[in-house]
Every structure is written in C-alpha cells, then in structure tokens.
Amino acid sequence: MKRTILMSLLVIGAVVAVIVGATTAYFSDTESTTGTFSAGTIDISLVGENSVSFEVKDLKPSLTRWITLTVHNPGANDVVVWKKLTITSQIGGLHPESEDAEDPGDTINNLAGWIFYDLYVNGAPKILETQQVRVDNVNTVWIKLGTLAAGGDMKVEQSYHLRPETTNWAQGDVMYGTIDLLATQTNDPGGPIPSSGTIGLVAKDKYWIPDSGSGAGTVTYSYTGGSLTASFIGTVPLANTGYSMIYYPDPWPGTGLCVFGTVNSDGSGNITIPSGTCAVPVAGDQNMPAGIKIWLVPSSAHDGTKMTAWNPSDYLFETNLLPLP
Secondary structure, three states, X not given: OHHHHHHHHHHHHHHHHHHHOOOOOOXXXXXXXOOOOOOOOOOOEEEOOOOOEEEEOOOOOOOEEEEEEEEEOOOOOOEEEEEEXXXXXEEXXXXXXXXXXXXXXXXXXXXXXXXXXXXXXXXXXXXXXXXXXXHXXXXXXXXXXXXXXXXXXXXXXXXXXXXXXXXXXXXXXXXXXXXXXXXXXXXXXXXXXXXXXXXXXXXXXXXXXXXXXXXXXXXXXEEEOOXXXXXXXXXXXXXXXXXXXXXXXXXXXXXXXXXXXXXXXXXXXXXXXXXXXXXXXXXXXOOOOOOEEEEEEEHHHEXXXXXXXXXXXXXXXXXXXXXXX
16 A cells, blocks of 8 residues: 555656646646544443342242343444343341251352343343253353344343252342443444453352362463364362363253363372363353353263263362353
8 A cells, every 4th residue: 555655646746747847737626525523322221220239039949030121222323232240249148947957057158059040132032041051150241132223222131040959058048249231332243252361160069159179270261263272270179080171061961062172180180281172152052142161070971072970079160151252
C-alpha cells in the first residue's frame, strides 16, 4: 500500500510540472460533504428486579426452586446476552436433630454439588435438568443466552433441583450467590470467554466437597477452532501410578472421551503431563453449552474411548466446567 501511494504522488508531481511549463488551463470543481461518526451503545437492564443476588433455601430432595429474570434491551443495537452464576457462600443454616447424626459439627455445607441446574431462555431449553449439570459445574462460568433485539425482552428461567439421593446432612443448609448479566456486540465471537487460560482440578470427598489435601493441580489450556490443547501439573491421590488426563463427556460412561496424555506419578504422587490435544466437544456432551469436563484418572479406569471403572477417590475432578468460546 505504501508503494502505491508513493507512485501516485510521483505521477501527480509530473503533471504539475507540465502544467507549470504550459499555458493550458483546466476547468475544475470541488464538492465536499461533512460526516459524523459516533460510537453505538450496548446496554441491558433487568425488568422488575432491583438486584440479582439470590438465596436458595428450604430445598428438599426432588424439590425444585425457580428464579426468573426478564432482561430488557433499551438500546438501538441488537446484543448478545451472557449470564454468570457465582456462589458467594454456603452455610449450615438451621441444624435440626435429624441432621446432627450425620453432620454433628454442621460443617458439610455443599448444596452446590448436589443441586441440578436447568436454564430456559424465552421458553426454549438451554440446559435441561436431565443433563445433570450441577450448580458447582456452572459456578463462575459465562453461558451464552442468545441475541436480544433492540428494544426487546428476554425471559431467563433457572431452576435448582436438589438431587433425590441427598441425605440429612443438607437439612437447613443455605446457598447464596449472585447472577451477572453481560451484553456484548453481536460480532464479538468469544464474548467474555477467553480462548486460553487455566482451571483447577481437585480431589473430592463423598459429599463432593473439594479436598486438596488428597490431590490437586492446574490445567493450562488453549482452544482453537474445535481443538483443545492442555497440560497439567499437580499431585494425584495414588503414588507410582499411571494417570491419564482426559476430556470426559457426560453421560456415563463418557463415550467419546479423549486422552490428552498419560504419565506415571512419582513416589509422592506428583505428576506433570505435557501438552496434548483433543477435539472438543463431542456430539451429545450433556455439559454443553456450559462447558466441558477435564479429569485426571488412573489409566486403568478407561479404555481410551470411555470409562470402565468408577473409583472417584482416586480421581481429580473439575472445580468448574471449562467454557468454550
């Protein structure tokens, strides 16, 4: 481009030289127009809501609670709307006698790991309860709701369903959180979701509470056009054992899983798995559109295409789903 501009200037200079040296005159006319350039606005608001903080309590096994929001676009541009749920605290709340036998110290407070979550936008399902996506899976994860036209409204319905196998430890417990909504331009391909970053993996006890003392580590990842490259460094529950880092698509047994890499842990359970690549997600992964699961499991627990054993005390699980742009 710079070369083209320079040549144009040289030609013009030559013409000027000819004009200066001759008596020929040329008619000319110039017209001009004035233009104004302004930045558009991106804006959304909640209808009938002063706050998006929430509290889920008085849940019982198989009972469902709903939170409904109406999002309005008061601007002149269509926008893409995203939603993020963040758990701010979980407490024991009331401590009835029936809970005391299983949880005498009132310390087992993990409703987020025992509540299935579903999501509807304008009546259409985004995540169904039957997909068994837990609240802790979507904690802090941006989920794309869809496009909201200028001047339009979007009805967002979310339900919280306490799993039927939940026992008395959960009686009286309370979960608090916030719901954030974000509007982005319609031509922003990734919105708030980065194409690279880190997520944590951690061991979990029988109440699905993270137990970093039994094992934990960090996945470093990058995503490009359907391929996820990831590596891991941390500690696993079993020493001197072959472990695989896998992409695990629900439902069980994870048919279509992919192995990023396999390495033996050392005598202290320390392990480093170099970068490997998997195509994600596979069709039918029930964790979508919220994200995908990355696990660390003993190599003997899978056959390369699906899980063949379930010994969760030996595994490292996601702290939340890894969202995809």
